[in-house]
């Protein structure tokens with residue numbers, strides 16, 4: 611396996627539990643995660659072990675609090691542990707102080723669990739744009755070396771239109787620097803689409819995805835895949851499985867949520883396995899280190915690029 615600049619694929623897992631998030635959104639309370647997180651994490655680790663690849667896991671603090679054993683297991687298998695914040699809040703909706711506290715709390719929790727440093731961050735809901743670039747400064751203040759939160763396309767809930775699509779070292783207003791590893795986008799009928807994760811990756815047929823990734827690989831473009839544990843599950847999932855007995859909730863809303871959760875999910879594992887077998891994967895940290903090593907002068911952070 612070559613770990614050089616030609617290796618442009620990264621598998622990133624936003625390690626969170628959708629049952630825990632669904633209940634928090636429903637009740638504003640944090641409860642235990644679903645037991646299914648064991649099976650889902652096991653499937654991902656097995657796939658990575660079989661294909662001899664390393665991935666980056668962006669760990670959500672409120673899940674790690676309940677399952678430090680799983681975080682340690684992921685780290686022990688040689689995968690990179692990075693941060694996904696503490697409470698899974700949209701960073702654009704938080705005050706500067708609350709945003710910093712969320713980052714600091716997750717940093718402390720996760721570094722305590724693994725007994726070592728972390729180097730990267732992904733914001734929940736990809737919630738970094740021009741309105742809160744100060745979050746990048748906070749990451750650099752905490753000693754992180756990269757962020758992977760920016761979608762270089764403006765979508766309804768996130769993203770920055772025309773943001774630089776290349777992995778880049780930026781000089782920040784506070785004089786520090788940070789590597790940004792943007793999420794991968796592609797073109798479809800002259801429209802930009804976020805092709806490398808979530809619902810898009812589930813919905814697009816494998817032959818279409820294969821064509822996109824072959825093209826990106828031949829042009830040595832960065833590919834940042836992002837997935838969640840539940841997307842690897844082989845069984846039907848129900849977000850209310852961890853609701854306390856007698857809890858009132860909207861059946862219609864839950865039906866739609868579960869439908870979205872389960873739709874085309876079984877197609878993810880074969881798609882990812884074939885990518886892991888066909889391309890050369892490195893972690894986010896390795897990618898960020900390569901960018902730093904190969905950058906003579908950082909780019910001034912601004913938009914559009």
Ligand SMILES: [Zn+2]
Nearest residue numbers: 624626734735
């Ligand atoms: Zn998330």
